[in-house]
Amino acid sequence: MTDFSNSMLxxxxxxxxxxAIVGVMYGLLKYRDxxxxxxxxxxxxxxxxxxxxxxxxxxxxxxxIGSMLMGVVIVCMPWTFTKKLSGQTLINN
Numbered sequence: 001m002t003d004f005s006n007s008m009l010x011x012x013x014x015x016x017x018x019x020a021i022v023g024v025m026y027g028l029l030k031y032r033d034x035x036x037x038x039x040x041x042x043x044x045x046x047x048x049x050x051x052x053x054x055x056x057x058x059x060x061x062x063x064x065i066g067s068m069l070m071g072v073v074i075v076c077m078p079w080t081f082t083k084k085l086s087g088q089t090l091i092n093n
Contacts (some may be wrong), residue, residue, distance in 0.1 A: 048054070
C-alpha cells in the first residue's frame, strides 16, 4: 500500500508541476496578446501572411513524421514475433 501511495504522490507532484508551468505560460501568452501593438488592426487581419504556405508546410511535416513512424514500425515488426514458445522462436534463426 505504501508503494501505491508513494507512486501516486510522485505522479501528483509531477502532474501539478506540469500544470503549474502550463498555467504560467498561458497567463503570459494572454498578457502578451492583450498588450502587443500590431502595425494594423486585429479586425483587419483575416489571416496571417503566407497562411496557405504555412498549412502546406505543416501538412508535409505531419506526412514526414508519419512516414518515419511507419518506417520504425516496419523495421521493428519482425522482432515482435520472436516470443519464445517452449524453447522455440516463431522465426527460425
